[in-house]
Amino acid sequence: MQKVQTTALNRSTLMFPLALVLYEFAVYIGNDLVQPAMLAITKDFNVSTDWAPSSMSFYLLGGACVAWLLGPLSDRLGRKKVLLAGVMFFVVCCLAILFTQNIQQFIGLRFLQGMGLSVISAVGYAAIQESFEERDAIKVMALMANISLLAPLLGPVLGAFLIDHVSWHWGFISIAFLAFLSWFGLKSKMPEQKVSIPKQPISYILDDFKVVFKNKRFLGLTLSLPLIAMPLMLWIALSPVMLIEDLGLSSMQYGLAQFPVLGGLILGNIVLIKIIDRYPLGKTTMIGLPIMLMGTIILLLGAIWQQYLILCLILGMSLVSFGEGISFSVLYRFTLMSSEVSKGTVAASVSMLMMFAFFIIIEASRELFIHFHIWAYVLTCFVLIALWFSFPRMELKKIMQERKARGEF
Template identity: 75%
Template sequence: MQNLATAKLSRATLMFPLALVLFEFSVYIGNDLVQPAMLAITKEFGVSSHWAPSSMSFYLLGGAFVAAILGPLSDRLGRKKVLLGGVAFFVLTCLAILLTKNIESFLALRFLQGFGLSVIAAVGYAAIQESFDERDAIKVMALMANVSLLAPLLGPVLGAAMIEHVSWHWGFIGIAFLAFLSWFGLKAKMPNTKVSIPKQPIAYIWDDFKAVLKNKHFLQLTFSLPLMAMPLMLWIALSPVMLVEQFGLSSMQYGLAQFPVLGGLIAGNLVLLKVIDRYALGATAMYAVPLMFAGAVIVVLGLFIPAYFVPCLIAGMTLISFGEGMSFSVLYRFALMSSEVSKGTVAATVSVLLMMSFFTVIEVVRVLYTHFDIWAYGLSCFIMLALWFSWPRAGLKQAMHLRQQNGEF
C-alpha cells in the first residue's frame, strides 16, 4: 500500500483543490451548457432531436476511453504532468468543435472532450485522496462538488440564454477560456508528487487492473456509484427533451427547473460537511439512499397522474439529488481505498466502470424513451435505486464493519 504524506485542510492547502475545481467546473459546464442547446444544434445539423442525449453519452464514453491509460500513466510520470497535459488537450478540443459541420463530427469531438472527465476522475481525484487525511479528503471532495455544481445550476440558464441570443459556438469558447485559466492555477499550486513504483514492463499495468477487478469488495462498492448517480445523469441527459419538447416548457423555464433539483445536490453536500465528523463513515449513505428511493417512488407515482407529472418529477428528483449529495463522496472514498493497488490504477478502474455504466444506460434509456417516453425515464430511476439495496448495500455494510473491527470511526 502507498504511504504518502498527507496534509491537513487549510487555506494554503486548499489552493490546489480550488484550481482543480475550476477545471472540473469547465468540464461539467461543457455538458450542462451544451445540453440545453442540443435541440438547436440538432436542428442546425438537420437531424432528429432524439440525437440530443447522445451529446452527453458520447462525452461520458470519451471519459471512460482513456481512464485506463491516464491512471497508471500518472502513477509513473506524476499526477501533475498528466493533469496539465489533459487540461491542454481539453482546451484544444473545445476550440476544434467550432469547425464541425455535421452531427457525426460534432459527436466525435464530444467524445474527445470527454477525456477531460478521466483527467479529473482518474488523476485529479486520486491526487486529492493522496494529498489529504481521510475525512479532510471527503470534505474537499464535497466542497469541490458544491463549487462544480454551479455548472449544472448555471449551465441550463446560460445555455437557454445563449441559444436565444447568440450562437452555441460561444459556449465552447467560454469553456475553453475557463479551462485555460485552470491550467495556470494547477501549474502554480498543484503538489508535484510522484508515487514511487518499481520499474516494470508495461504489461504489469494489465496485471494491476486484473488485481483490482478480481477484488469482489471493490466491485461491490464501485457499482454502488452508478446505481446511485444514474437518475441524476438521466435527468441531465433527457430533461431538455422531456420538459421542452414533450411538456412545452420554454428554454428559460427548463433552466429554472434545474434549480431545485441541483439545489438538492448542493444541500446534500452541505449536510454531509456538517455531519461527517459525528457519525461513522458510511452512515450518511445508509440514511440517504432510502431518501433517494422515496424520490424515485414519487417520480413513478407521477406517471399515473399525468397532469401532475412535472411537479412530481421535480420533487422526486430533488429528493434523489439531495441523497446523492449526502453519500457519493463517501462511497467514492470507500471504493478507492478498497484495493491495495496504486491509487492511479484504482481511480482509473472506478472511472472506466462509472463512465461505461453511464454511457450504456443513457443510450439504452434514450432508445427506450423513443418508444415509451416518460415511463422509460421514471421506471429506470426506480430500478437503479432499487438495485442498490442488493449487492452494493451489502458491500457498504461490510466495509463499515471492517472499519469498526479495526477501531476506525
C-alpha cells in the first residue's frame, strides 16, 4: 500500500487543485461544447444526426482504454510526470481534429481526446486523495466539481454560438489553449509526492489489478458510481436531440435549459461542502439518492403527460443533479479507499469500469432512443437510480456501520 504525507487545505495547497481543475474544465468542455455543435458537425460531414451521441460515447471509451496503464505508471514514475505528459497529448489531439475529412476520422480523434479523461480520473484524482486528509479531499473534489461545472453550463451556450456564428473548429482551438495553460500551472504547483511503493517490474501491474478486482466491496462501490452519474451524462449526450430536434427549441433555448439542471449539481456540491463536517460520512449519499429517485419519477410523469414534458424534464433532472452533487464525491472517496492496493492502480480500475459502463449505457441508450424516443431516456434514468437501492446501498450502510464501530465520524 502507498503511504504519502497528507497536508491541510489552505490557500497555498489549493493552487494545485485549481491548476488541475483548469485542465478538467478543458476536458469537460471538450464534451459539453462539442455535443451541441454535433448537429452542425454531422451536417458538415453529410451524415445522420444519429452519429451525435457517438461523439460522447467514444470520448468516454478513449478514457476507459488507457486508464489501466496511466494509474500504475504514475505509481512507478510519479503522478506529476504522467499528468504533464497526458495534458500535452490532449492538446495535440485537440489540434489534430481540425484536419479531419470525414465523420470516422472525427470520431477516431474524439476517442484519442478521451484519453485525457483518464489523466484526470486515474492520475489527478489519485493525487488529490493522497494529498489531503479525508474530509478535506472530499471538499476539494466538490470544489473542483463546481468549477468544472462551468463547462456544461457554458458549453451549450458557446456551442450554440459556434453553430450560429462561427465554425466549430474554433471550439477545439480554445479547448487546446485552456489545456496548454493548465500544463504550466501543474508544472509549477503540483507537488512531487514521494511514495513508498517499491520498484517492481511492469508485470506486477496485472497482479495488482487482480487483487483490486477480486475485492467485492470495491466492485460494488465502483459500479454504483455510474448508476449515480449516468442520468446526467445521458442528459448531456441526448438533450440536443430531445430539446432541439424533437421539441423544437432553438439552440439558445437549449443552452439556457441547461442552467437549472447543472445549477442543481453546483448547489448540491455547495451543500456538501457546507454540511460534510456535521454528519457521519456517507449520510449525504443516503439523503441524495432518494432525491434522485424522486427526480426520475418526475421524468416518467413528463413522458406520460406530454404537455408538461419540458417542465418535467428540467425539474426532474435538476433534482437528479442536486442528489448527485451531495452524493458522488463521498462515494468516490469510499471506493478509492476500499482497496489496499496503490491508489494509482485503484483509481485506474475505477476509471476503467466507469468509462466502459458509460460507453455501453450511452450506446445502448442511443439505440433505444432511435426507436422509443423520450421513453427510452426516462426509463433508463429511473432504472439506473432504482438499481442503486440494491447492493450498493447495502454496502454503503455496512461501511457507515463499520466506521461508527471504529469511532470514525
